[in-house]
Amino acid sequence: MSKNWVVAPTCLPIVLRRCHRCASGRFRTGGKFRVNAHHKLLDVWLLARCTACGDTTKITVLERVNVRSVRPDLLDLLHANDPALAAELLQDPAVRRRNRLAVDWDGAWRLDGSGPDRPEGEAIEVAVRFAARIPVRPVRLIAEGFGLPRAEVERLLALGKLVSTVRLSGKLSHDFTFLLKH
Numbered sequence: 001m002s003k004n005w006v007v008a009p010t011c012l013p014i015v016l017r018r019c020h021r022c023a024s025g026r027f028r029t030g031g032k033f034r035v036n037a038h039h040k041l042l043d044v045w046l047l048a049r050c051t052a053c054g055d056t057t058k059i060t061v062l063e064r065v066n067v068r069s070v071r072p073d074l075l076d077l078l079h080a081n082d083p084a085l086a087a088e089l090l091q092d093p094a095v096r097r098r099n100r101l102a103v104d105w106d107g108a109w110r111l112d113g114s115g116p117d118r119p120e121g122e123a124i125e126v127a128v129r130f131a132a133r134i135p136v137r138p139v140r141l142i143a144e145g146f147g148l149p150r151a152e153v154e155r156l157l158a159l160g161k162l163v164s165t166v167r168l169s170g171k172l173s174h175d176f177t178f179l180l181k182h
Helices: 070-078 082-091 091-100 138-146 148-160
Strands: 003-009 014-016 027-038 041-050 055-067 102-104 109-112 124-130 163-164 174-179
Touching: 003 055, 003 138, 027 055, 027 070, 027 082, 041 082, 055 082, 055 091, 070 082, 082 091, 109 138, 124 138, 138 174, 148 163
Parallel strands: 003 124
Antiparallel strands: 003 109, 014 027, 014 102, 027 041, 041 055, 124 174, 163 174
16 A cells, blocks of 8 residues: 655744844744845845744845846745745755754644554555655654654654665655555
């Protein structure tokens, strides 16, 4: 028996960055951009609000870039406050490094195609696909997908009844498959 699971985002992740006003470390972004023009140069920021005090911070996307070097379709998405573009930019390592921030995906994703039905005596092959680069522990995915406690999944892994070509400890953000033997 084979199954397909999809890890899909439900909302934008929490931005982990220190607030200048209240020293909190969590910001929520709504996907709003601010585009500022200085003659022929553009600055673009993604706006985020502190979850504690509501102060706004700007996440630099483009800085002093010539208007002609920005693709027109990208400029249209920025002006339209496209949430998919915001999610893509928050996953971009260059943007995160430039702004010295991290993202927290806890509670911002769901697992589609899973279910607790686990037929006895039959091996199940599951293909897990990621709709976005969301770092998740495979043990947590498998536990949620089959409705099992994480300790039970770790026990199955230790007994060799849970097999994969990738390492199932740590976090993954790319597609993988695993086999659950019975």
